[in-house]
Each structure stands twice: as C-alpha cells, then as structure tokens.
Amino acid sequence: MAGSVIVITSGKGGVGKTTTSANIGTALAHLGYKVVLIDTDIGLRNLDLLLGLENRIVYTIVDVVEERCKLKQALVKDKKNPNLCLLAAAQTRDKSAVDADQLKDICEKLKEDFDYVLVDCPAGIEQGFQNAVAGANEAIVVTTPEMSAIRDADRIIGLLESKEGVERYRLLVNRVRPKLIKSNDMMGVDDVVEILSCDLIGVIPEDTNIITSTNKGEPVVNDEKSLAGMAYINVAKRITGEDVPLLDIDEPITLIDKIKKFFAKKA
Amino acid sequence: MYDNEYFVVDMASCTSTGEIINSLSLALETLNHSGKKIVLKLNESYLNQSQMLSIQSLITSYGCILDTVETINPDTARIAENMNIIVQKPIEKRVEENYDTPKTGEFEPFTLQSKKTDDIALKDVTGLHFEADLDAIQRQQNDININLDLKEAGVNPRSDFETIENQISNQYTKAEEIIPNVEEYSKIASPIEMMDFPEVQQEENKEFENAEKNSIGVYKKAYDENQLQDDEWEEVDFYETPTNDPVVSDTKNTTYINQTLRSGQILEADGNVVIIGDCHPGSEIRAVGDITVWGVLSGIAHAGCKGNINARVRALKMNAVQLRIGNCYSRRPDGTNIPYIIRSSIFTPEEARVIDGEIMLFKINQN
Numbered sequence: 001m002a003g004s005v006i007v008i009t010s011g012k013g014g015v016g017k018t019t020t021s022a023n024i025g026t027a028l029a030h031l032g033y034k035v036v037l038i039d040t041d042i043g044l045r046n047l048d049l050l051l052g053l054e055n056r057i058v059y060t061i062v063d064v065v066e067e068r069c070k071l072k073q074a075l076v077k078d079k080k081n082p083n084l085c086l087l088a089a090a091q092t093r094d095k096s097a098v099d100a101d102q103l104k105d106i107c108e109k110l111k112e113d114f115d116y117v118l119v120d121c122p123a124g125i126e127q128g129f130q131n132a133v134a135g136a137n138e139a140i141v142v143t144t145p146e147m148s149a150i151r152d153a154d155r156i157i158g159l160l161e162s163k164e165g166v167e168r169y170r171l172l173v174n175r176v177r178p179k180l181i182k183s184n185d186m187m188g189v190d191d192v193v194e195i196l197s198c199d200l201i202g203v204i205p206e207d208t209n210i211i212t213s214t215n216k217g218e219p220v221v222n223d224e225k226s227l228a229g230m231a232y233i234n235v236a237k238r239i240t241g242e243d244v245p246l247l248d249i250d251e252p253i254t255l256i257d258k259i260k261k262f263f264a265k266k267a
Numbered sequence: 268m269y270d271n272e273y274f275v276v277d278m279a280s281c282t283s284t285g286e287i288i289n290s291l292s293l294a295l296e297t298l299n300h301s302g303k304k305i306v307l308k309l310n311e312s313y314l315n316q317s318q319m320l321s322i323q324s325l326i327t328s329y330g331c332i333l334d335t336v337e338t339i340n341p342d343t344a345r346i347a348e349n350m351n352i353i354v355q356k357p358i359e360k361r362v363e364e365n366y367d368t369p370k371t372g373e374f375e376p377f378t379l380q381s382k383k384t385d386d387i388a389l390k391d392v393t394g395l396h397f398e399a400d401l402d403a404i405q406r407q408q409n410d411i412n413i414n415l416d417l418k419e420a421g422v423n424p425r426s427d428f429e430t431i432e433n434q435i436s437n438q439y440t441k442a443e444e445i446i447p448n449v450e451e452y453s454k455i456a457s458p459i460e461m462m463d464f465p466e467v468q469q470e471e472n473k474e475f476e477n478a479e480k481n482s483i484g485v486y487k488k489a490y491d492e493n494q495l496q497d498d499e500w501e502e503v504d505f506y507e508t509p510t511n512d513p514v515v516s517d518t519k520n521t522t523y524i525n526q527t528l529r530s531g532q533i534l535e536a537d538g539n540v541v542i543i544g545d546c547h548p549g550s551e552i553r554a555v556g557d558i559t560v561w562g563v564l565s566g567i568a569h570a571g572c573k574g575n576i577n578a579r580v581r582a583l584k585m586n587a588v589q590l591r592i593g594n595c596y597s598r599r600p601d602g603t604n605i606p607y608i609i610r611s612s613i614f615t616p617e618e619a620r621v622i623d624g625e626i627m628l629f630k631i632n633q634n
Contacts, residue, residue, distance in 0.1 A: 043531060052601065054548070054588055055588045055589060055598040055599045055601070056598055057589075058589070058596060079601065091530060091531050091549040092531050092532070092533045092549075092551055
C-alpha cells in the first residue's frame with residue numbers, strides 16, 4: 001500500500017510549521033510507522049536543526065533534483081529512531097532550484113517506501129508553497145489563535161481547496177494558552193475552528209519546553225512530561241486514523257496558584 | 268618576489284578583455300591601492316594595443332601605475348614593451364631558466380626540468396629542519412627518488428638541463444626498441460630503493476605514532492555505520508578520484524577574503540583559501556587546496572575538493588559542522604556546538620589532516 005503525503009503549511013511564518021513537522025514525524029515514527037520528512041524551505045532550512053541532524057547532511061533535495069546523487073543517498077536517518085528519515089533542503093540555494101513537478105516525483109517515489117511523507121512547507125504562498133503542495137494528498141494547516149495567523153490560514157485553505165491532489169485538510173491550533181482564553185484575552189479554539197470552518201486535528205498548548213528542545217535539537221515528543229509533546233502524539237495518532245479525544249490542556253494548578261487563590265478568598 | 272609597493276592582480280583565468288576590466292576594477296575598488304605598482308598576470312591571453320591602453324588608463328584612474336605584465340603570449344609582450352611596461356614571464360615558466368636554491372623550510376616545487384637537480388636536493392636534505400611537517404619530508408623523498416632515477420638511467424644529474432633531457436629521451440627510445448610501450452612498463456617497474464636518511468625516517472614514524480596522542484579529536488565519519496545501507500554508497504562518483512600529490516596546495520593561487528561568511532554563502536576557489544573572519548553555520552567553503560580560517564569555522568569546509576587528501580583545514584576555533592578533505596567526509600560529534608552554547612573568547616587553533624583515511628584534529632602548535 002502506498003503511503004500518504006501530508007503537507008504541513010500555514011501561510012504565516014513563525015506559527016510552528018517546522019516544530020509541528022519535526023514532532024509529528026517523530027511521534028509517527030515512535031508509533032512504528034516509516035516516516036520521511038521533506039524540508040522544502042530551500043535557503044532557510046531549519047528542520048535539520050530541530051531534529052539535531054545538521055551535521056549529518058551531505059546531500060540535499062537540490063542534489064537529488066539535479067541528479068548528483070540518488071534519492072536514497074540523500075535520506076538522513078534519525079539518530080534514535082531508524083523509522084524516521086529526513087530529506088534536507090539546501091541552504092546555499094533558493095526556492096527556484098526545485099520545481100513543483102520535481103517535488104511531486106520525489107513524493108511519488110518516497111510514497112512507495114514510506115507510510116507517511118511529511119512535507120514541511122515554507123511560509124508564503126509563492127513558489128515554495130506551490131512546490132510543497134504539489135505532491136500532497138493531505139494537508140495540515142497550522143495556525144495560532146491570532147487574527148493575522150487566522151487570516152493567512154484562511155487564504156491557504158482557499159488555495160488548498162483549489163488544488164486537485166489535496167483530498168483533505170485539517171486544522172492544527174498551535175501555541176494555545178488556556179489561561180488567556182479563560183480571561184478572554186485570547187481567542188478560543190472553538191472560535192478559530194468556527195471562523196475557518198475546518199476540521200480540527202489537534203490543539204497544542206504553549207510550552208516553554210519547545211524552546212529548549214529546539215536548541216538541543218531534540219523534538220519535544222521525546223520528553224514524556226511535556227504537555228505539548230503529549231498533544232503532538234495525539235495528533236499523530238489521529239493522523240493514523242485512531243480516535244483520540246482532545247487533550248485537556250488546562251494548565252495544572254500549581255502551588256503558587258493555590259496560595260494566590262487562598263489569599264484571594266481572604267481578601 | 269614583489270615587495271610592499273607592488274600589488275599583484277592575477278587575471279590568468281580571465282578569457283575576455285571585458286572580464287579582465289571587470290574584475291580588475293572590482294579588485295581596485297574594494298581595496299585602497301593608490302600609488303602602488305600593479306603587476307598584471309595575464310598568462311596566455313592576447314591583448315591588442317587599444318585594450319592594453321584602456322587597461323592602463325583604468326589603472327591610472329585608480330591612482331596606480333601599471334608596472335609589470337606577466338605573460339607568455341609574445342604579441343601581448345611586444346605591445347606591453349612598446350608601452351614601456353616591464354614584461355616578465357610567469358613564475359612557473361621562469362623556474363627552469365633561473366632556479367634559486369630554496370631556503371631551508373621553504374619548499375618550492377621542482378621537477379626534472381630544473382637544472383642542478385642533484386645539488387638542490389642534497390642541500391635541502393642536509394639543511395632540513397626536523398620540525399618540518401610530514402608533507403615536506405615526503406616531498407624531500409620524492410625529490411630523492413627523482414635523482415636516483417637519473418643515476419639509474421646513467422645520467423649525471425650535475426650536467427645541465429639540455430643534456431639530461433637528451434639523455435633521458437635517448438634512454439626512452441632505446442627502451443622502446445625492446446619493449447613496445449615503455450610508458451606502461453615504467454609504471455609497473457618497482458620503485459628504486461630509497462636513500463637512507465635515518466633521522467628523517469624516524470621523524471616520520473614518530474609522527475604516525477603520535478598521531479593518536481596529539482590529535483585532540485577525531486571527527487566522526489559523516490555516515491554512521493548503521494546509516495550505511497546496502498551498497499548504496501559505493502556508487503558515489505561525485506568527486507574525482509583521490510590523488511596523493513603533496514605539491515598541489517603549494518603551487519595554487521591563494522584567495523584572500525576579509526569578511527564573515529554567512530549562512531547560505533558558498534566560497535569556491537581554484538587554489539587555497541584564507542579567510543579573515545568567521546564562517547557561520549550553513550556556509551560552505553570548497554577549495555582545491557588548503558583552507559585557513561582566521562576565526563571560528565562553523566560551516567562546512569571541503570579542502571582538496573578535487574581529491575587531494577593531503578590538503579588541510581586550519582581554524583582558530585574548529586567547530587565545523589562537517590569537514591571534508593579530498594574524498595574523506597567527517598562530521599562534528601553530536602552535542603558539541605561551540606558558537607551557540609558556549610561562546611568563549613578562548614581560541615584553540617587547530618588543523619585537520621587525513622591520517623589513515625580518517626580526519627583528525629591537531630593543535631597547530633604541536634604540529
């Protein structure tokens with residue numbers, strides 16, 4: 001059975017596409033599926049850093065396209081999980097080095113050997129986006145509960161709908177802060193889903209572990225205590241078709257909160 | 268050979284006059300050279316009088332004087348002479364005419380073409396500094412082999428160049444009568460025994476013995492063994508076959524760069540590269556010869572990219588994501604990333620060399 005190609009996109013930059021790709025990829029590999037991550041952000045590659053594979057890259061997607069190496073040679077295996085592979089982007093070129101048909105070919109070839117092909121899309125709707133979407137038959141639209149990100153996500157969904165190959169797209173709401181939502185300072189997940197009228201695949205809470213994990217080059221999924229990591233694992237399970245209820249992302253009540261509450265009552 | 272008041276511009280690789288003018292004006296614009304005498308290396312390209320005049324006026328407009336033209340093209344030389352410009356032949360060609368005995372520690376490449384081959388080699392060996400590096404020693408030995416070859420062929424190395432040449436060609440024609448393709452035969456023939464220089468030999472052995480001790484870190488091979496699947500890697504013929512030519516680096520031009528190399532920038536050079544500045548992660552340097560970075564090297568460095576495994580990479584601080592020398596690939600061990608995690612001002616100058624097919628780092632002062 002051929003695997004599925006999932007593009008992870010958002011339109012706006014900095015909402016967590018690359019973090020999402022790295023974590024979902026790692027989570028799927030943990031679940032026992034064969035996964036390949038493709039970084040299509042040529043010239044501004046970061047996925048290799050998040051996975052900690054920066055020093056292993058010899059050939060990149062541009063080398064594959066320009067036939068300097070075989071596709072298999074360019075695949076970098078993950079340090080820990082042999083199920084996970086990375087096809088890195090070239091840092092010394094730009095988006096025009098690859099075109100949509102070539103990427104589609106690569107996706108088709110990889111589909112035969114892997115269960116999931118995750119394509120990390122660059123920000124914007126220009127050629128980089130067009131390339132990334134070309135081979136995809138499923139999409140995950142990443143957004144944050146902010147107006148700017150939602151507007152860009154809406155535009156992206158519009159573009160995805162007009163694409164022939166993309167059969168299904170789902171929404172992932174990233175960097176959600178339950179406290180702010182409670183105090184009505186942030187848009188709720190329900191509101192976001194309502195505005196975009198789109199299926200929800202998951203909700204990822206804001207997590208400071210993400211920052212440290214990015215710097216260390218180790219996806220947060222590997223950290224069992226991390227709330228964001230658990231949320232990403234749930235997303236991965238939903239991708240495989242499992243029905244998992246949404247994670248309770250309310251921040252646990254800390255001792256300080258209890259003390260605050262105690263004094264609030266007194267006052 | 269040229270002192271401070273000269274500025275040498277190498278245009279040997281340029282093919283058209285437009286290209287020469289373009290790169291010349293770029294070179295003069297980027298650095299301040301007013302009042303200097305320009306030495307223009309043209310090699311074999313032909314320039315007519317009007318082209319030469321326009322180049323001269325370009326140089327004058329930057330406040331410099333076109334002093335010398337190095338060319339092997341007789342027409343260009345004649346025109347330059349008419350314009351009162353000094354004409355010289357390029358260094359490589361002049362070697363055979365007037366070979367100066369190299370000073371100790373300086374090893375200029377020389378071949379059978381040079382006169383007084385024997386004298387030079389002997390002087391070099393007797394005056395050899397034993398701190399000289401392995402390459403130098405190997406080069407010495409190569410030279411000695413040449414001499415022995417000559418003696419074996421019944422040639423007196425002390426006689427002058429023409430006589431040697433004639434004698435050797437005689438030997439070859441004689442040999443050709445007996446063996447149809449002497450060239451091939453000479454390749455198979457066993458090498459003549461090396462002259463015995465105990466000190467040199469010992470030094471060489473020591474160098475290998477101490478390699479493990481001196482090396483402060485072995486860069487891991489770029490591919491882990493478990494990453495090597497099947498026989499996929501055998502078909503990599505992306506780079507040229509490795510050569511073991513020790514003189515390659517010395518004879519090449521040196522590119523001198525005074526800026527920081529940032530992510531995504533590639534520096535490619537035909538010869539050696541010297542960079543005054545840092546090389547950030549994501550940048551790449553590819554040089555046919557050696558690479559020297561006066562700063563932190565954090566990108567990818569590929570020395571001897573045409574296959575010379577004797578090329579070297581030096582940096583004030585070695586943090587390269589990957590080091591490649593010739594056809595040897597290596598990567599930084601996981602979890603060490605100096606610029607991002609510990610950014611200290613302490614520099615530990617290091618040099619990467621290939622020893623037994625593995626890239627090793629040496630502190631530069633240990634040599």
